[in-house]
Amino acid sequence: MKYFHLIWAELMRRKTRTALTLMSIIAAFLLFGLLDGVRESFEQAGQSANGAKRLQTGSRLSFIQTLPQALHGRIGQVDGVKQVTYANWFGGAYQDPHNQIFSFAVADNYLDLYPEMSVSKAQRAAFAQTRTGILVGEGLMKRFGWKVGQKIPLQSTIFPNRDGSKNWSFDIVGTLAVTDKKSGGWYDQMLLMHWKYFDESTPYNRGTVGWYVSEVADVNRADRVAKAIDALSANSDHETKTQTEQAATASWMKQMADIGLIVGSIMGAVFFTLVLLTGNTMAQAVRERTSELAVLKTMGFPDRSVLLLVLAESVLLMLIGGVIGVAIAGALGPIVATISGGAINVPPIGLGSWTLGLGLMLGIGVLVGLLPAIRAMRLNIVDALAGR
Numbered sequence: 320m321k322y323f324h325l326i327w328a329e330l331m332r333r334k335t336r337t338a339l340t341l342m343s344i345i346a347a348f349l350l351f352g353l354l355d356g357v358r359e360s361f362e363q364a365g366q367s368a369n370g371a372k373r374l375q376t377g378s379r380l381s382f383i384q385t386l387p388q389a390l391h392g393r394i395g396q397v398d399g400v401k402q403v404t405y406a407n408w409f410g411g412a413y414q415d416p417h418n419q420i421f422s423f424a425v426a427d428n429y430l431d432l433y434p435e436m437s438v439s440k441a442q443r444a445a446f447a448q449t450r451t452g453i454l455v456g457e458g459l460m461k462r463f464g465w466k467v468g469q470k471i472p473l474q475s476t477i478f479p480n481r482d483g484s485k486n487w488s489f490d491i492v493g494t495l496a497v498t499d500k501k502s503g504g505w506y507d508q509m510l511l512m513h514w515k516y517f518d519e520s521t522p523y524n525r526g527t528v529g530w531y532v533s534e535v536a537d538v539n540r541a542d543r544v545a546k547a548i549d550a551l552s553a554n555s556d557h558e559t560k561t562q563t564e565q566a567a568t569a570s571w572m573k574q575m576a577d578i579g580l581i582v583g584s585i586m587g588a589v590f591f592t593l594v595l596l597t598g599n600t601m602a603q604a605v606r607e608r609t610s611e612l613a614v615l616k617t618m619g620f621p622d623r624s625v626l627l628l629v630l631a632e633s634v635l636l637m638l639i640g641g642v643i644g645v646a647i648a649g650a651l652g653p654i655v656a657t658i659s660g661g662a663i664n665v666p667p668i669g670l671g672s673w674t675l676g677l678g679l680m681l682g683i684g685v686l687v688g689l690l691p692a693i694r695a696m697r698l699n700i701v702d703a704l705a706g707r
Contacts, residue, residue: 322624322628322631325628326628326631326632326635327635329604329608329628329632330632330635330636332604332607332608333604333607336600336603336604337636340596340597340600340636340640341636341639341640341643342640343593343596343597343640344593344597344636344637344639344640344641344644345640345641345643345644345647346644347589347590347592347593347640347644348640348641348642348643348644348645348648348676348679348680349644349645349647349648349651350585350586350589350644350648351586351589351644351645351648351676351679352644352645352647352648352649352668352672352676353648353651353652354582354585354586355582355586355668355672355675355676358582372534372535372538373432373532373533373534373535373563373564374532374533374534374535374541374544374545374548374561374562374563374564375530375531375532375533375561375562375563375564375567376390376394376530376531376532376533376548376549376559376560376561377529377530377531377559377560377567378557378558378559378560379558379559379560380558382529382530383408384557385407385524385527385528385529386527386528386529386530386531386552386557386559387526387527387528387557388405388526388527388528389526390531390551390552390557390559391403391405391426391528391531393551394531394533394548394551397533397544397547397548397551398544398547399535399536399537399540399543399544399547400533400534400535400536400544400548401533401534401535401536402428402431402432402533402534403531403532403533403534404425404426404428404429404431404432404531404532405425405426405429405514405528405529405530405531405532406423406424406425406426406429406514406528406529406530406532407423407424407425407514407517407518407524407528407529407530408422408423408477408529409422409423409424409475409477409478409510409512409517410422410475410476410477410478411473411474411475411476411487411510412473412474412475412476413463413471413472413473413474414472416474416476418463419476420459420473420508420510421508421509421510422473422509422510422511422512423509423510423511423512424511424512424513424514424516424517424518425511425512425513425514426514426528427447427513427515429511429532430443430511432532432534433506434498435497435498435506436456436495436496436497436498436506436509437495437496437497437498438454438493438494438495438496439493442454442467442492442493442494443493445492445493446492446493446513449490449492450513450515450516451488451489451490451512451513451516452489452490452491452492452493452512452513453489453490453491453492453510453511453512454492454493454494454495454510454511455491455493455494455495455509455510455511456494456495456497456506456507456508456509456510457494457495457496457497457507458507458508459507459508459509459510460491460494462508465491466491467491467492467493467494468490468491468492469490469491470488470489470490470491471488471489471491472486472487472488473486473487473488473489474486474487475487478517478521478523478524479521479522479523480520480521481520481521481522487520489512495507495509495511514528530567531548532564533548533561541563544561545561545562545563546561548561549561590679590683593683594683594686594687597633597636597637597683597687598686598687598690598691601629601632601633601636601687601688601691602690602691602694604632604691605629605691605692605694605695606691609698609703610703610704612625612695612698612703613698613700613703613704614704615628616698616700617700617704622696622697623696625692625695625696625698626692626693626695626696627692628695629688629691629692629695630684630685630688630689630692632688633684633685633687633688633691633692634680634681634684634685634688635684636684637680637681637683637684637687638677638680638681638684641676641677641679641680642680645668645672645673645676648668649667649668652667652668653667
């Protein structure tokens, strides 16, 4: 640290160039903070303590293939299954097909397996008594300005109604309050309707469900229970695949889009550009002060110290820009969610993202500063002072 003032002075030698380079680094790590938060939130789906107790059973072929409802009773009798429920994807949109909603038709006991969502007794009773009733997440209510008691139209992107159109009408009878803040972004935007009403109203999927969810009595026996459930449908036309909720969620999302691959590809391109840009800046900065580095050596600075001074300058530049970029990404999350009315949920920057970000800052800092630092270390004093 005794040479910090020297490193800082070299960094600020060309203020305009340093400022422009910092802006590039800030932009790169701002993007990193936003995208990595999204990736991490997808990876954490289903990782809660309650999620560990749940197994999800779907078709072995694809998540869009349905299963017979008759499996409900048979799965419930499997040793180790405490209770079982089922659900079906609805594919709802409000007013505009772009306003997609996480909407599911669920069995009557669905909420019993999801303590992450809380509904008051009065509203749950209203849901049970209202055939067209729906329960809506608080964030979704706020997003569209809905109120309990309101009748709303929804358009299914998949399932037609009894009249042949894809226009459905529902009555909001209650709200879903999130009790698990870590997974709040998912449950907060959810809409639940009666599976029975859905099943009787659409000409498709009669007597079939999308997937089953089983709560196991002992988490340590989950693998054995999963194999027993799949054995029920072995060699049939509806073979199943039972896995933990975390694995099922990850598989389901990968069938739609590999979030990790998309984020990795974008960030790879961004950081590759950043390495070229910052590397060029560092090389130019060292080339401009060749004579000054020769003076340092003349004063007695060993080659190793010159090498470390240039590397420290490069790492410091990257750390300043990177920390500011990730911090801005963390501050932008709640603002974006507020402005969009909950339509866009940018998760907070977690410890994992910060650790990965700091690692990237240090790594890129060393990488872009290494060649200029080696060049500075190998400077010949006579040639450098002579301008050769």
